Amino acid sequence: MKKFVVSTTTPYDIIIGKDLIKDAGVYIHTCIPPCKVCVITDSTVNNIYAQVLLTSLMEHGYQTSKIVFPSGEHSKNLSTYSNILEALADEGLTRSDAIIALGGGVVGDMAGFVAATYMRGIPYVQIPTTYMSAIDASVGGKTGINLLCGKNLAGAFWQPAMVLCDYKTFDSLPPVKLMDGIAEAVKSAVVSEETLIEHIKANNYEYVIERCVSIKKSVVEADERDIGLRQLLNFGHTVGHGIEKLSAFSISHGQAVAKGMVVEARAAYKSxxxxxxxxxxxxxxxxxxxxxxxxxxxxxxxxxxxxxxKKISGDKITMVVPEFIGKCRLQKISLSELRKFIELGLEK
Structure with missing residues (x-):
């Protein structure tokens, strides 16, 4: 088991290990005292891990409830968000109570945004159950939901009280979910650490999680509000998010980012x-x-x-430019240049 401390405005621990969910109550007790806790999860994860988590929480003095919404990117919307807020109010949660996000990136983003805005902010814990969420989405305090115009256009920065990463959950992931995580891990390798690629190929999960979390920890600590260095982690996402949206999310986030990375890398060179x-x-x-x-x-x-x-400011957008695999830099280009940039990236 490994532990990192993320030194943001509100510091918190990231604990990485195998088979941790059954002892979640022990770990959460170190940062949140017994209180009412609502577990927010999706319909897929609920059937596999929710009861194990609830049992551990109850054994350690927490009063528990659960909210389940349909799995998938289509649920990451204002309607689901509103329904969860109303359910929390019905449950009588107060500012001294807490939320636990149990699931992948959609659950983490949704539950985090709910935690950031319910009662103007209550504590929450991230328990990622997907490869992608473990190495990326659960760390750094970005929360949000999609609007009709695009991804993550409503949200807040709200750091968790803890991230509990149990990579035994990867055993239950379908191949497409593993691929999503692989794409985000490759992104981290391109941005910061080329040698990571061989460990990704070898499915060395613990090492990959530790290195990706370490990379993200360093940039989040330097740029918590995503106005500078942290934007390096968006390599492939400008084009990738467009691909996701145009496909009506039939192309998953990781698959879209993989495509986006190649397009953006080619565009940077041709430009x-x-x-x-x-x-x-x-x-x-x-x-x-x-x-x-x-x-x-x-x-x-x-x-x-x-x-x-979201990287647009005024009439410019910040793009991630690879100098080589293992190092990237940020480059502003005008919005008038952006269309040509994308066109060049699509050319073979």
Whole structure:
């Protein structure tokens, strides 16, 4: 078992290990005293892990309740958010009570946003159950929901009281969910640590989680509000989020980010923003791992959704430019240049 301390405005522990959920009450007791706790989860995770978690919480003095919403990106919306807030009020949760997010990125984002806004903010714990959430979404305090115009357009920064990462949950993941995590891990490797790729290929989960969490911890501590260095972690996401939205989320987040990374890497080179074209070796790495990197959408389609990107400030957008696999930098380009940038990235 490994433990990290994230030194943000409100510091918190990240605990990484195997088979931790059955002892969740022990760990949570160190940061949240016994109180009313509402577990928020989705319909898939509920059937596998919710009862084990609830039992551990009750054994350690917590009064428990549970809210379950349909699994999938389509639930990450205002309607689900509103329903959960009303349910918490019906349960009588107060500001001295807490929420536990049990699930993948959708659950973590939703439960975190609920925690940030219910009663103007109550404590919450992240218990990620997917590879992607463990290495990325559960860490750093980004919470939010999707609007009709795009992903994560409503949200708040709200740091958890703890992240409890039990990678035994990966045993129950379908292949597509594992692939989502692999894509985010490759992103971390491209941005910061090339040697991570061999461990990703070897499914060395504990090592990959530790390194990805360490990378994200360092950038979150330096840029908690995502206005500078932290934007490096959005490599592939400007195009990737557009692909997700255009597919009506039939293309998963990780699959879309994999496509987006290749497009953005190629675009950066063809736009003369970097002297090194990593798109070919990155394509080889991702193809070997089983990703379909084809993109059927036009530059105009993707540009439309890119205009809703949160990295836009005024008439410029911050793009992530690879200098080589293992190091990237941030580069502002004008919105008038963005469409051509995407067009160049789509060209083979």
């Amino acid at each position: 003369n923003l970097t002297n090194v074209d990593i798109s070919a070796p990155l394509t080889e790495i991702l193809t070997e791992m089983g990703f379909d990197l084809s993109v059927t959408y036009t530059a105009d389609d993707l540009y439309h959704y890119a205009l809703m990107d």
